[in-house]
Amino acid sequence: xxxxxxxxxxxxxxxxxxxxxxxxxxxxxxxxxxxxxxxxxxxxxxxxxxxxxxxxxxxxxxxxxxxxxxxxxxxxxxxxxxxxxxxxxxxxxxxxxxxxxxxxxxxxxxxxxxxxxxxxxxxxxxxxxxxxxxxxxxxxxxxxxx
Amino acid sequence: xxxxxxxxxxxxxxxxxxxxxxxxxxxxxxxxxxxxxxxxxxxxxxxxxxxxxxxxxxxxxxxxxxxxxxxxxxxxxxxxxxxxxxxxxxxxxxxxxxxxxxxxxxxxxxxxxxxxxxxxxxxxxxxxxxxxxxxxxxxxxxxxxx
Numbered sequence: 001x002x003x004x005x006x007x008x009x010x011x012x013x014x015x016x017x018x019x020x021x022x023x024x025x026x027x028x029x030x031x032x033x034x035x036x037x038x039x040x041x042x043x044x045x046x047x048x049x050x051x052x053x054x055x056x057x058x059x060x061x062x063x064x065x066x067x068x069x070x071x072x073x074x075x076x077x078x079x080x081x082x083x084x085x086x087x088x089x090x091x092x093x094x095x096x097x098x099x100x101x102x103x104x105x106x107x108x109x110x111x112x113x114x115x116x117x118x119x120x121x122x123x124x125x126x127x128x129x130x131x132x133x134x135x136x137x138x139x140x141x142x143x144x145x146x
Numbered sequence: 147x148x149x150x151x152x153x154x155x156x157x158x159x160x161x162x163x164x165x166x167x168x169x170x171x172x173x174x175x176x177x178x179x180x181x182x183x184x185x186x187x188x189x190x191x192x193x194x195x196x197x198x199x200x201x202x203x204x205x206x207x208x209x210x211x212x213x214x215x216x217x218x219x220x221x222x223x224x225x226x227x228x229x230x231x232x233x234x235x236x237x238x239x240x241x242x243x244x245x246x247x248x249x250x251x252x253x254x255x256x257x258x259x260x261x262x263x264x265x266x267x268x269x270x271x272x273x274x275x276x277x278x279x280x281x282x283x284x285x286x287x288x289x290x291x292x
Contacts, residue, residue, distance in 0.1 A: 002172050004195040005151055005203045008231055010277060018275050025248055025274075026148050026233065048233070049150040049203075052196040057151045057203060080276030082228040085154055087172065087194070099171055128171075129164050130226030131156060 002095065003053035006088035006136045007045070007060045007115075011075050015063035018080075019044050022059065031058065032116055040069025045115055055088050055138055060115060084122070086134035095135055096121045104128065111137070148241065149199035152234035152282045153191070153206045153261075157221050161209035164226075165190050168205065177204065178262055186215025191261055201234050201284055206261060230268070232280035241281055242267045250274065257283070 012018035022028045031047040046059040062083060064072035074083055089095045092111045100106045105124035114120030117139030125132040158164035168174040177193040192205040208229060210218035220229055235241045238257045246252045251270035260266030263285030271278040 002174075002194070005154065005205075008151065008154060008228075010275070012275050021275055025245055025250060028148075048148070050198040051203070052198075057195075057197070059151075081271070082154075082231060082277055085228060102171055104171060125227070129156070129158050129167055131228055 001091075002087040002089045002135070004051040004055050004088040005057050006055065006086040006134075006138075007058040008082060009060045009062055009084040009086065009134070010081065011062050011064075011071050011078075011083040012080050013063065013075060015042050015044055015061055018061050018063075019046075022046055022061070028059065034115065035065065036113070036115070037065075038112065039071070040064055040066040041071050043115060051088070053088065053090075058115075060086075084132035084134050086120070086136050088136050088138065090137060092119050092121060092135050092137040099123065099135075111135075147237075148233040148235045148281070150197040150201050150234040151203050152201065152232040152280075152284075153204040154228060155206045155208055155230040155232065155280070156227065157208050157210075157217050157224075157229040158226050159209065159221060161188050161190055161207055164207050164209075165192075168192055168207070174205065180261065181211065182259070182261070183211075184258065185217070186210055186212040187217050189261060197234070199234065204261075206232075230278035230280050232266070232282050234282050234284065236283060238265050238267060238281050238283040245269065245281075257281075 028046040032045040041062045044061045050056045104127040107122040111119040111121045119137045123133040174192040178191040187208045190207045196202045250273040253268040257265040257267045265283045269279040
């Protein structure tokens with residue numbers, strides 16, 4: 001079961017400037033930053049609200065750190081904007097297998113590491129009416145509301 | 147203060163097919179449907195989770211009902227995908243004026259009617275790092291959790 005909007009992933013060219021835009025315009029503060037070498041991005045998570053499944057909803061601001069990262073290629077084609085959306089679930093393995101069984105292409109054979117120690121996978125946007133869709137299971141501490 | 151991700155607006159060519167995709171793939175059910183003549187769209191709201199400000203987060207699926215609607219033009223240019231994101235606030239009037247005062251273009255002089263009796267406005271995507279951004283104040287009954 002998918003129980004929350006976990007985050008909206010937004011691709012930007014300059015993470016520091018974009019973080020500052022969200023702080024100055026809306027008052028959103030950085031909850032967490034990290035570099036994900038595998039995804040080729042530097043990212044900031046802005047926590048917007050908590051959710052009734054014990055998790056939270058974030059904006060995830062993403063700046064590519066390599067020209068050959070998928071986010072860099074996406075930016076080159078589309079410019080800055082919403083890159084993907086992510087639904088939270090307690091069971092990313094089970095959900096992704098069930099969804100694969102319905103004929104939707106799941107991009108990873110096994111979930112990989114996402115933000116804040118989460119486990120994630122992606123669904124092919126062409127199978128999801130144009131929306132690159134991520135499934136996320138938070139790390140235990142985060143799932144408990146920390 | 148913006149207190150939640152209110153919804154993610156997703157443009158689609160065929161609302162019924164897209165609703166069925168979200169139901170069959172994820173189990174998301176339609177919470178509400180309506181036609182917004184002013185925006186030129188037929189829409190379905192899928193409630194994903196409740197939020198700690200007493201509101202909820204939705205997916206808003208949008209199908210244009212007129213060729214000259216902004217969503218129809220957007221689809222022609224971009225294809226199906228995420229059209230906008232929306233933040234919930236108790237005070238769309240005050241927030242939009244404060245944000246206008248920071249030099250971000252607000253698209254309406256006064257908030258207009260959005261889904262489920264809400265009052266909404268939009269911020270220019272070019273002033274928001276490529277993200278068409280909506281601000282929403284729910285109708286009183288919805289804000290109370292109905």
